[in-house]
Amino acid sequence: MVDLHPSAEEAGLSARAAAIARSVVLPQAAAADGGAFPEAALRALAAEGLMAIKSPRAFGGAGSTQVAYVMALREVATACASTAVTMAVTNMTGEMIGLFGDTDQRERWLRPIAQGQMEAAAFALSEPSAGSDAASLVCKATRRDDGSYVLDGQKAWITSGDRAGVVLTMARTGEPGSGARGISAFLVDPRAPGFSVLRHESKMGLRGSSTVGLSLDGVVVPERDRLGPEGIGFRVAMTALDGGRCAIGAQAIGIASAALQTLVQGLGSRAGVDRAQNLQQMVDFRIADMATRLEAAWLLVLRAAQRKDANLPMTREAAMAKVFATEAAHFVCQRALELATAQGLQDDGRIARALRDVRVSRIYEGTSEVQRIVIARELLANAS
Ligand code: COS
16 A cells, blocks of 8 residues: 655655755756756755765664655756756665665775765766676776776766766676676775776756766775675665665656646636637547656655655565656657647747657666566466
């Protein structure tokens, strides 16, 4: 059963996110769409503990829940999708340090994330030749006699890779072809010699977030910065993505809600205009369907979030939430653009921006096809 009533603490955190979204994030959204990194917005979010929502209070985080996190992220995404994705990846990385890290790692890496001393944190799993098949990654981590590691390889499409104070990097400590079990996780300091930023991706949406390739050329990582034991890197990545996918569902819903709201306000301002009854009904039916899909999607996101908070398995639920929410959100943005155009509404390009921003939510943190694989696998495993 989905409990639709957040706790007072969750509601309070979400209200703080909504206030910042209105006062700081929204006013810079057009500039972010023009390519400006949303520095001021991220600082404001960090000041309220919103860059490390689920991380322990003892290390500067908000110590809150996944439910609070998805509520807050939805609010921020309603105002600016670029800010929301930067916030999401930073939260996800910090959460993994809180979960798998030791006290020293939490102190050195999580606290600066939570307190806004770092602009962002990054999560580096994908590679030029390993996207959906993440377990085939080839970035190599060679252990030296003193226990440190030397990392060599490339990472691709890394959100905030050039802005991050720490890059959670998955690399192969096992033999080539050792699959998921041969992968370890490292907290890489981007100031280390051999770490460099490759090209900045030019994107149709989320233009205020930074997406880059990374090169690791003999980057030395001390043993104290391996996150957890050797060989658990794939588990770290998948654990991160379970929470991340649920959050991307919330982000997509936020983006689409803004498009729908813009459309409905535009239509409302024309309430007196005389239209043929069948045309009016066509518009009414469409906006009703759009709103209904977003509500249904939100319930799936909430259900996945609540299971995570209850420490219940939620891989399948997160995949369902992501695939349904991102596809619903894309549908809503597309319909909003069509209706706004048909009705001749002027909206300062907000709906078109939402459509451009929302598209990648069906791709990153696992494509819709990957989510369907995850869901089907679990169904088939339970059937056998
Ligand atoms: N949580 C914890 N552990 C998990 C897990 C999860 N959600 N999913 C898988 N694992 C573990 C498995 O239990 C297995 O462990 P053992 O070897 O000890 O049994 C191991 O990881 C390998 O799992 P699996 O065999 O399912 O791995 P696959 O290579 O078949 O993975 C998918 C398949 C498609 C699910 C995976 O590669 C994936 O998610 N790809 C998309 C990657 C992605 O989202 N990239 C975006 C990057 S961020 S923009």
